[in-house]
Amino acid sequence: MGAVQTARQRARAELTREIVDAARRNLVAEGPSGLSLRAVARELGMVSSAIYRYFPSRDDLLTTLIIDAYDAVGEAAERADAGCAREDIIGRWAATSRAVRGWAIAHPHEYALVYGSPVPGYRAPEDTIGPASRVTNVLVGLVCDAAALGALAARATPSLPVAMVADARRLADLVLPGVGPETLTRAIVAWTQLFGIVSYELFGHLVGSVEDPEVLFESSIVLMADFIGLRESRRRKVSR
Amino acid sequence: MGAVQTARQRARAELTREIVDAARRNLVAEGPSGLSLRAVARELGMVSSAIYRYFPSRDDLLTTLIIDAYDAVGEAAERADAGCAREDIIGRWAATSRAVRGWAIAHPHEYALVYGSPVPGYRAPEDTIGPASRVTNVLVGLVCDAAALGALAARATPSLPVAMVADARRLADLVLPGVGPETLTRAIVAWTQLFGIVSYELFGHLVGSVEDPEVLFESSIVLMADFIGLRESRRRKVSR
């Protein structure tokens, strides 16, 4: 067999993708708990039981959607980050943040699927962990590089709980060598802020108070970069 | 009639409350889109059509739950704030934050109902706006008092988009006289962070990375108070 696929295998791969696409569209209309195998089958002109040749159950289809969503937002973040010069820390932070928000706005239902309320009765399997951490990894890499490049200003941090310092030190040793516990704590807080503001906008809580969510978002990028202590890298050639 | 209620009226009020309570419990099991009039009726030993004597439709019952949830978290925030000395700005910020998180942890499904993914197909009526802003009003009052008490440190804020400054000035004039646009922007960002970190914890995104969410939360209270510029009031008598 090797690399060559039989007609059957090609058909299977294609239909699997079509099922997932239809399911994604179904999600938009009804939300995660309204995802319906029968509706998906109907849209593809199949009989509902045919779906079972491709997915053993509704939950498995949902899992695929969740993994895809994590992968999509993760990839968006990775590409945005990769499009910046390595030493342009502030630019990378801004680009990554915008990528997350941009993807969320373009795919609100998929965003809600992974960052919104948990789906009742659904238990996420282990397979989602890897894709789920892609965005985090971008932020981790960014802070890591900032530390290596001397692009991390020390902040006058008010004293934190000792347990936090200890935990942050443990985490830093694990994934962010060279980053102090105060900075790591700030990074985690900034990270929750990023998803907080995106959720706030997407779930309609800014309506009626803030004029333009994008302007607020840009402001929050600037403020949180400063909050973490990100600054222009010393090594960067400034040419103006 | 006057203040005296007839037996019928008392029965009606009581049953209305019982229906709402049962609906709340139903929410826990199934999530908002799984809220079922029939299940509620069953739990109360009624026939499903009897619910229509109390609520004209499923959506109306859902609206009641949403309003109740906003009122509950709003009241928790108000009480926490009210329990502090007026000039203890930092204490009020911490107490209010803890109240929001505490309520969310105690009522995760109601929290998800109002701050999680929008319920598909449901459109919130105007009546929810008032209750929804109770928590915000507490934070607004807090920042307002901080400004009046000289408990707002000026931060060296990186330059914000002009549109943001303009919008923040407009908002400040409206509800926060005497507060500068930079500070107001910081307050809004802190406010999104508060709900961001609570959602992150509740929706399971901290599992596997952070040891103790409460410790992180306490750290975020301290860091965000500093971020906004909240400090001990000059007028406060420190007795140690």
Add this chain to the structure above:
DNA sequence: TGTACATCAGTGAACGCGCGTTCACTGATGTAC
């Protein structure tokens, strides 16, 4: 190149379930005289 058999995608009917909402009704509670 041809044949026999195995694999597997898709069908169609069925099971058993739950849902929101409507409607004509019964009988208890409340009101006006």
Add this chain to the structure above:
DNA sequence: TGTACATCAGTGAACGCGCGTTCACTGATGTAC
């Protein structure tokens, strides 16, 4: 205090709908000789 009528809570049956999943089946595709 008693009677006639109006109000309204709750019933039970029904409508029409959608759902996930199972199962025996048909017929096309793939494989081994």
